[in-house]
Amino acid sequence: MQELNDFLALIDSYIGSSVWFPYVLLGTGLFFTIYLKFPQIRYFRFALRVVRGKYDKEGNEGDTNHFQALTTALSGTVGTGNIAGVALAIHIGGPAAVFWMLMTAAVGMCTKFVEVTLSHKYREKAEDGSMAGGPMYYMKNKLNMKWLAGIFAFATILSSFGTGSLPQINSISASLNATFGLDEMLVGAVLTILLGLVILGGIKRIAAVTSRLVPGMALIYLIGALSVIIYNYENIIPSLTSIFSDLLSGSAATGGFLGASIAFAFNKGVGRGLFSNEAGQGSAPIAHAAAKANQPVSEGLVAILEPFIDTILICTLTALVLLSSGVWTEKLDNTFDYVDMEILANTYSDKTERGRAALANHINGTNPLEVFDGELNVIDGIIQNKVSVINARSLAEDVVVMRDAKPINGSINISKGKPEDVTLEFTGRSLVHSAPLTAEAFTRSYFGHYGQYIVSIGLLLFAFSTAISWSYYGGRAMTYLLGSKSVKYYRIVYVIAFFIASFADTTVIWTLSGITIALMTLPNLFGILMLRKDMKSTVADYWVKFKKDFPEESTPE
Numbered sequence: 001m002q003e004l005n006d007f008l009a010l011i012d013s014y015i016g017s018s019v020w021f022p023y024v025l026l027g028t029g030l031f032f033t034i035y036l037k038f039p040q041i042r043y044f045r046f047a048l049r050v051v052r053g054k055y056d057k058e059g060n061e062g063d064t065n066h067f068q069a070l071t072t073a074l075s076g077t078v079g080t081g082n083i084a085g086v087a088l089a090i091h092i093g094g095p096a097a098v099f100w101m102l103m104t105a106a107v108g109m110c111t112k113f114v115e116v117t118l119s120h121k122y123r124e125k126a127e128d129g130s131m132a133g134g135p136m137y138y139m140k141n142k143l144n145m146k147w148l149a150g151i152f153a154f155a156t157i158l159s160s161f162g163t164g165s166l167p168q169i170n171s172i173s174a175s176l177n178a179t180f181g182l183d184e185m186l187v188g189a190v191l192t193i194l195l196g197l198v199i200l201g202g203i204k205r206i207a208a209v210t211s212r213l214v215p216g217m218a219l220i221y222l223i224g225a226l227s228v229i230i231y232n233y234e235n236i237i238p239s240l241t242s243i244f245s246d247l248l249s250g251s252a253a254t255g256g257f258l259g260a261s262i263a264f265a266f267n268k269g270v271g272r273g274l275f276s277n278e279a280g281q282g283s284a285p286i287a288h289a290a291a292k293a294n295q296p297v298s299e300g301l302v303a304i305l306e307p308f309i310d311t312i313l314i315c316t317l318t319a320l321v322l323l324s325s326g327v328w329t330e331k332l333d334n335t336f337d338y339v340d341m342e343i344l345a346n347t348y349s350d351k352t353e354r355g356r357a358a359l360a361n362h363i364n365g366t367n368p369l370e371v372f373d374g375e376l377n378v379i380d381g382i383i384q385n386k387v388s389v390i391n392a393r394s395l396a397e398d399v400v401v402m403r404d405a406k407p408i409n410g411s412i413n414i415s416k417g418k419p420e421d422v423t424l425e426f427t428g429r430s431l432v433h434s435a436p437l438t439a440e441a442f443t444r445s446y447f448g449h450y451g452q453y454i455v456s457i458g459l460l461l462f463a464f465s466t467a468i469s470w471s472y473y474g475g476r477a478m479t480y481l482l483g484s485k486s487v488k489y490y491r492i493v494y495v496i497a498f499f500i501a502s503f504a505d506t507t508v509i510w511t512l513s514g515i516t517i518a519l520m521t522l523p524n525l526f527g528i529l530m531l532r533k534d535m536k537s538t539v540a541d542y543w544v545k546f547k548k549d550f551p552e553e554s555t556p557e
Helices: 003-016 021-035 044-051 066-077 080-093 096-121 137-141 144-162 166-180 185-198 202-231 233-245 262-277 283-290 294-304 307-324 353-364 433-443 449-483 485-498 507-530 530-549
Strands: 334-335 341-344 374-379 386-389 397-403 409-417 425-430
Touching: 003 283, 003 334, 021 507, 021 530, 044 066, 044 307, 066 283, 066 294, 066 307, 080 096, 080 262, 080 283, 080 307, 080 449, 096 137, 096 233, 096 262, 096 283, 096 307, 096 425, 096 507, 096 530, 137 144, 137 433, 137 449, 137 507, 144 449, 144 485, 144 507, 166 185, 166 283, 166 433, 166 449, 185 202, 185 449, 202 233, 202 307, 202 374, 202 449, 233 307, 262 307, 283 294, 283 386, 283 449, 294 307, 294 449, 307 433, 334 409, 341 485, 353 386, 374 433, 386 425, 386 485, 433 449, 507 530
Parallel strands: none
Antiparallel strands: 334 425, 341 386, 374 409, 397 425
């Protein structure tokens, strides 16, 4: 399994996690922002009127209204990225990573506008009478590139598992087990039944559920986040300042955090921004294609709101929770993940400038240190050799080696800095990241220890709604490739895999998701760039028709 994960990580390093990928993503959004004269700013207030259904007409084809399409798409994007993804970005890139997340969302608002408009324009009616759309349809119907549409559709199916399903339920079950002690398999069984009941009803039932679930879960999370921020009110200004002050210098070492370069902040900020709002990935247009709209542009206008709500509002709240609470620099008691841990051959200190620099260079890959190979002598769980244990990009302290929750005695084999026996547990104090970091931050509030329950409940609702929406995306991709009749078989596999992932290791799936995201994003960005003139003329035609239909209304044009 580790060999497969390493192979997939190597592939991902050339595409999704490559140096050039963020530039392609941001560059496309920036191009359309200038080319269409900043529609995310000029049309924002108008988009709010559209989503309320002010300009709807009777008889439009589709399966959902504007608001339902928006909440369905939001339920696919508002997920673990908003809770765990922001924490991971700050953990790796420091506060400056938040700035790049926001920039990704700002230009992503325009990218969403373009991809949703074009996907809605070239949608089709499926065999079962429902509306089917997405980037694969404009690739086929306008660009006449069926091969590219096939790649996108296949990547969407894989991504529905790698992004929308397996990691989501794995995060839910792990969080509920850690917080409430609930059995992971039991959690998986209950949620699998609920998932099946929702997705078997098709887009109308999915839309009905998400239109109620999304506002509710956002409200719960908002109350919890504001309680942390207000509780740590004296840190609000310094937190906001650090997002911008570290932008041109990188983040300096502080507490257990060993520092981050400008490049790390940029790459992780953009990467987490994309994972959070999916602008440019081409997933949300699949949900919006089902909407009843008299003009494709009107649905594109609704999509402008998605990155704003998902990233600029929710992710910024999470970032302020993490930064104002200060937990992102604190070493906390935890059990080390095998992937996050490494044993170095010598002892190092993070209390001196020289030691911090050596450790930071090793972690960032600029000047690797020697890793330990051989046998560790352990007495009552304490390592006797002169080594250093790295966990979660920090120097671990008070390390204890255990098996079955008991300290061990004897020798353990270490190969290339990793224990060969993966059943061993290494515990101690180190930085933490992802959902556990956000959960800890929520305890630094008026809710105290109970704050972690807000994160667990939020993660449950966010991640479950994401799994619901991605089942629809995958189903539409199956419809494109194999027809409507294939969808029921896809849903069966989707539900079974959802249950298994509740208690199985999904490390490989997370790595695979990075590849599938890129295989969706790159064809989609290529397609919308090819249709730039089509997009511009479609927008111009929309405003001409709108002025005829609603002469009494003011427009942003």
